[in-house]
Amino acid sequence: MISILQATIANNTDNLMVRDGKIYLVMTIVSIILVGLFIYVASIDKKISQLERSSKD
Amino acid sequence: MLKAKWWKVLSFVLLLYTCTYGFIVKVPKLDDRLRESIRNMFFHVPMWFGMMILFFVSLVYAIKYLRTANPVYDVYSSSYASIGLLFGTLGIITGAFWANYQWGSPWVGDPKQNGAAIALLIYFAYFVLRGSLLDIEKRARLSAVYNIFSFFMLFPTLWILPRLTESLHPGGQGSEGNPGINGKDMSMEMRIVFYPAVIGWTLLGVWISTIHIRVQLLKLKKEELL
Numbered sequence: 001m002i003s004i005l006q007a008t009i010a011n012n013t014d015n016l017m018v019r020d021g022k023i024y025l026v027m028t029i030v031s032i033i034l035v036g037l038f039i040y041v042a043s044i045d046k047k048i049s050q051l052e053r054s055s056k057d
Numbered sequence: 058m059l060k061a062k063w064w065k066v067l068s069f070v071l072l073l074y075t076c077t078y079g080f081i082v083k084v085p086k087l088d089d090r091l092r093e094s095i096r097n098m099f100f101h102v103p104m105w106f107g108m109m110i111l112f113f114v115s116l117v118y119a120i121k122y123l124r125t126a127n128p129v130y131d132v133y134s135s136s137y138a139s140i141g142l143l144f145g146t147l148g149i150i151t152g153a154f155w156a157n158y159q160w161g162s163p164w165v166g167d168p169k170q171n172g173a174a175i176a177l178l179i180y181f182a183y184f185v186l187r188g189s190l191l192d193i194e195k196r197a198r199l200s201a202v203y204n205i206f207s208f209f210m211l212f213p214t215l216w217i218l219p220r221l222t223e224s225l226h227p228g229g230q231g232s233e234g235n236p237g238i239n240g241k242d243m244s245m246e247m248r249i250v251f252y253p254a255v256i257g258w259t260l261l262g263v264w265i266s267t268i269h270i271r272v273q274l275l276k277l278k279k280e281e282l283l
């Protein structure tokens with residue numbers, strides 16, 4: 001089963017993720033983490049803005 | 058709503074560019090000694106650039122505090138120093154991880170490694186000093202003075218001493234042909250990722266610092282110390 005899977009992946013050279021030593025896979029994962037990090041930082045920023053407004057009132 | 062600033066978006070765009078194009082940009086062969094690990098330049102080195110810039114901003118606010126005695130500047134100064142220290146710590150961890158594979162050991166006692174560790178320890182002491190003083194005004198004044206000292210300790214530890222001896226890092230004596238990298242090894246293609254990476258990571262550091270500052274200011278306001 002695993003060997004069939006490996007053979008399928010090895011033959012699947014049309015796929016961008018598999019070609020070029022699968023570097024695109026790493027690239028995508030790092031990008032996902034980066035996007036997640038920025039969403040988190042932006043949401044903290046947003047919450048602090050709300051706190052700042054409520055402390056002014 | 059998010060405190061919208063164009064540079065926050067710029068930071069995101071530049072880092073997304075770094076984390077995508079940085080993996081596929083053509084890198085120099087260099088007799089196969091670095092291979093793909095040269096891409097560490099887009100992540101490890103910007104940590105140090107970012108750290109130096111954040112520490113410099115911290116120094117500016119420390120001096121501003123000493124001139125005006127405005128407690129807000131103390132908050133600015135300590136926040137920039139703490140995020141700078143975070144960047145430096147990440148820099149030393151990523152460097153050690155890389156060195157384990159390129160130099161054979163995570164810590165080889167390279168002058169720049171040792172110098173960076175000393176520089177970080179000096180900044181850690183800044184927070185020890187802050188933590189040990191309870192009087193707010195005294196803490197702000199003493200730590201601002203110490204901040205100036207610790208910034209100027211970066212000169213010998215990071216910028217002068219590692220350049221005077223043999224070092225595996227770029228810039229040291231006899232750095233030609235070392236198993237690491239020297240400045241000439243960076244190709245033009247790498248530079249167009251490296252400089253945006255430095256700007257992107259630094260802006261992210263500034264963003265996190267401003268968040269830190271705003272939280273501290275809210276806390277001070279709540280305790281009615283401001």
